[in-house]
Amino acid sequence: MRLRDAVALSLVMLALGGRSAKAGEAVPVGVAVVDITPDYPVRMTGYSSRQQESEGVESRLKARAIAIGGDENEGPAVLVAIDNCVIRSVITDAVASRLKTRVKVRPERLAICATHTHCGPALAVGLPFIFGRPLPADQADRIARYTRELTDGIEKAALQALAHRKPATLAWGRGSAGFAANRRVLKDGKWVGFGVNPNGPVDRSLPVLTAVDSEGKVRAALFGYACHCTTLGGDFNKICAEWAGYACDDVERSHPGAVAIAIVGCGADANPEPRGKLDQARAYGEAAGAEVRRLLAARTGLTPLPGRIACRVRRFELPLEPTPSREDFVRLASKPASEGMLARNCLERLDRGEAIPTTVPYVVQTWCFGDEMAMVFLAGEVVVDYAIRIGWETDAPRIWTVGYANDVPCYIPSRRVLTEGGYEADSSLIYYGHASRFRPEIEDRILGAVHDLLPPVFDGPRR
Ligand SMILES: [Zn+2]
Incomplete structure (x- = not known):
């Protein structure tokens, strides 16, 4: 940064300091993209049928970050999205501790989300049961190496976003995309297999948060969609960021200089349909990207947001059956x-x-942009019922529910999904190393935490 720019920036920061930015007022916003593609073969997670390390790179993996707010008051909030199947709490905690020490970002003001691409490297956390057989030592070494590199990459993305903060205004809106389908096929109320359930619930909304500079240029587009990143199946053995990565590429191509960041909602029981081909992953990325671009073009239809964000986090245990x-x-x-x-x-x-x-550690985090909008970050592979119920019990139009956030300890089934049984309720738990299924009261515990963290102003009429 040149000295003149640095002085101008600090004057802006000073001007903003100590005030709570109102909706639509300029706040410091920074973005960054760090390439996190391994340059060596590595075992990937997502499909137990894969028994070989990755064979090449179809598309690059990225850590994409947005930092919002100045250093005054509570300090900035930072969100980093990574192209990986999961994020685990040991990584989130390691990055949070480094950022707290180095740049005084408070842990509750850091959110790390995974796009859940099934074509990304395995991480050296809770590994043994994913592959169904012991890993050769050299493969385990490469997974450990990648896990260290990923942790460094997330930190780097966060630091770069913080360093590049410039005044921008925030706004948000909600569109939709049609490619998510409920994947739980039922017979007589019980799960019978994967497929397409046209009557099953699915959340096809596509929320977008934008940061725009004083010249009207888009700097950031953070968007969400509640769908598995599983267009490609277990027969595809190349590194690939899937529809989420293609969607970001699409938006960034049409807005040079902008950073697009994909996060995933409560889509644990939704697959992109139809699926199985690389062209379909590209097409879904373009469909999501087109919707983001449509909302960016219709900027006046977006709701302005304040840049001062109230962040809270709660950690608790979810009980398992005996x-x-x-x-x-x-x-x-x-x-x-x-x-x-x-x-x-x-x-x-x-x-x-x-x-x-007998329990699984869990984390819920909320980011409130004044009274205008609240993001609810839920750990794990969360089924759609949580987004629906959170919507029912809060003021749904002002709520953005995010899954795969800060930790992915396993699937998070609802009471209904536990009653129906099947993959998300039972067999998936094995891969995550849990010996028994969840107790039905986890749904109320998670909703209770969401209500405790959100101020009453977000309560809905059905609370
Ligand atoms: Zn999954």
Whole structure:
């Protein structure tokens, strides 16, 4: 930055300092993109059928960051979205601790979201059961290396976004895209398999937050869509950012200099349909991108937002059903792949005198842009019922619910999905290393945390 620019920027910062920016007023906003593509083969997560390391790169993986607010008062808030299947709390906590020390960003003012692409590197957290068999040492080393590089990349993106803050105005609006379909096929109220359930609930809304500079140039477009990043199947073994990455590319191409950031809503039970082909992933990216571009073009239709954000976070435990008995684990230990592997691991833990965890750590975070809009960040692969219920119990038009945020400990099924059973309720838990399913009251616990964190001004008529 040249000295003249630096002086101009600090004058703007001073002018903004100590005031609570009103909706539509300029606030410091910075964006950054860091390439997080591994330049070596690495095992990918998402499909247990894949038994080889990645074979090339179809599209680059990115960490995309937006920093909002000056250093006065509570300080800036930073959101980083990564092209990966998951984000885990050890990584979020490591980045939060570095940012707190280096630039005094408070942990509740950092959100890290994963796009859930199923064509990204595995991370060295909770790994053993994903692949269903022990990993060769060299493959495990490369996963550990990538995990370190990713952690550094997220920090770098956050620091660059903070360093590049310039005055911009914020606004938001909501569009929609049509490619998400409910994937839970039911018969007589019970899950029978993956497919398309045309009667199942799905959230096709597409919220967008924009930051625009004083000359009317778009600097950032943060957008969400509640759908799995699973256009490509387990037979596709190249690194790829999927529809989320293609959507960002689409927006950035049409707005040179802008950074587009994709985050994913409560789409754990939604797949892009139809699926299986690279061209379809590109087409869904272009569909989401076109909707973002439409909202950017209709800028006057967006609601101005204040730049001062109130951030809160709550950590608590979600209870699991009783742990299976030793006899159950002995019986399950002979099963193939992940199920047998998890049972054998549990037996070893019991033999060492260790307890099998009976709860799963969980985190809910809220960012309130004044009374205008609140983002609710939920950890895990959250099914659509949570977005629907949060919408019912709050003032839905002012709420943006985000999944895959800050940690992905496993799927987060609702009471309904637990009753219906199936992948999101039961079998998926094995890959995440949980020996039993969730208790139905997790839905009320999560909703309770959301209500505790959100101020009453966001309560809806059905609370
Ligand atoms: Zn998933």
